[in-house]
Amino acid sequence: MAKPGGATELGALYASLALLxxxxxxxxxxxxxxxxxxxxxxxxxxxxLPAVWPWAAGLASAAYGLAALLYxxxxxxxxxxxxxxxxxxxxxxxxxxxxxxxLAGLWRMPETGRTFDATLAALLVLELSVxxxxxxxxxxxxxxxxxxxxxxxxxAAAVVGMLFxxxxxxxxxxxxxxxxxxxxxxAVPHSGHGGSHEAPAVPENVQQLKxxxxxx
Numbered sequence: 553m554a555k556p557g558g559a560t561e562l563g564a565l566y567a568s569l570a571l572l573x574x575x576x577x578x579x580x581x582x583x584x585x586x587x588x589x590x591x592x593x594x595x596x597x598x599x600x601l602p603a604v605w606p607w608a609a610g611l612a613s614a615a616y617g618l619a620a621l622l623y624x625x626x627x628x629x630x631x632x633x634x635x636x637x638x639x640x641x642x643x644x645x646x647x648x649x650x651x652x653x654x655l656a657g658l659w660r661m662p663e664t665g666r667t668f669d670a671t672l673a674a675l676l677v678l679e680l681s682v683x684x685x686x687x688x689x690x691x692x693x694x695x696x697x698x699x700x701x702x703x704x705x706x707x708a709a710a711v712v713g714m715l716f717x718x719x720x721x722x723x724x725x726x727x728x729x730x731x732x733x734x735x736x737x738x739a740v741p742h743s744g745h746g747g748s749h750e751a752p753a754v755p756e757n758v759q760q761l762k763x764x765x766x767x768x
Contacts, residue, residue, distance in 0.1 A: 562711065563689045564633050566718045570682045571624030573726040574643075577675040578617030580733035584671065585610035616646060633686070640686050647679040674729030678722065 585606045627633050650672045657667045 562714055563685045564627070564631075565715060566722075567633060567682050567685050567689075568624050568627040569715075569718055569722050570678045570685075571620045571627070573722040574675060574678050574682070575617045575621035575624060576726050577671055577678065577729045577733075578613050578620060580730045581671050581675060582610045582613040582617065584669075584734040585613060633689075636686050636690065640683055643679045643683050643686075647676055647683065650676045650679065670732035671729040674725040674732075677725055 623639070633639065654669055654672045654676065657669050657672075660666045
């Protein structure tokens with residue numbers, strides 16, 4: 553078993569952080585599929601079951617995101633990754649589905665209907681990174697040369713720096729992917745909380761008062 557603070561443990565921490573990003577992106581992708589949030593999605597769902605497919609895909613994406621969220625939080629709390637083999641399989645299958653959907657949007661006919669789903673692209677990158685990280689951790693023992701120590705403990709500064717870089721990477725992908733989803737488009741900008749809705753009404757009121765003053 554890897555020593556605390558080793559590269560293998562850093563891989564486990566990154567996987568946990570990335571799973572939280574996957575959870576956010578999967579739920580954001582669900583918002584782009586559910587018809588009651590995105591009325592236009594049913595038109596590209598296909599001719600077979602246009603009303604059922606978006607609901608099934610949206611609910612499946614939401615369930616996938618919820619499972620990733622719970623697993624990521626549990627792994628961060630316990631400091632270990634349970635059932636790594638099952639997680640790799642689920643992420644690999646989900647990544648294949650998201651890659652297929654991404655390519656289908658890029659190759660859709662006619663050309664005017666082609667789209668690039670940034671949410672799926674960010675989700676795919678995180679999924680592949682976690683699959684690669686878990687595979688690297690699993691094969692750590694095979695990479696050790698005979699007669700060498702199991703693993704050297706990394707300095708605290710290196711651990712903090714790597715975790716910081718990993719957090720920035722996950723946060724950047726998650727933010728970009730969520731902004732491209734329906735949930736991101738419906739979100740109110742931070743600059744608009746204080747005055748985007750009420751600010752236009754103030755000049756109109758002032759103008760009316762000025763006009764009334766002129767009449768008097």
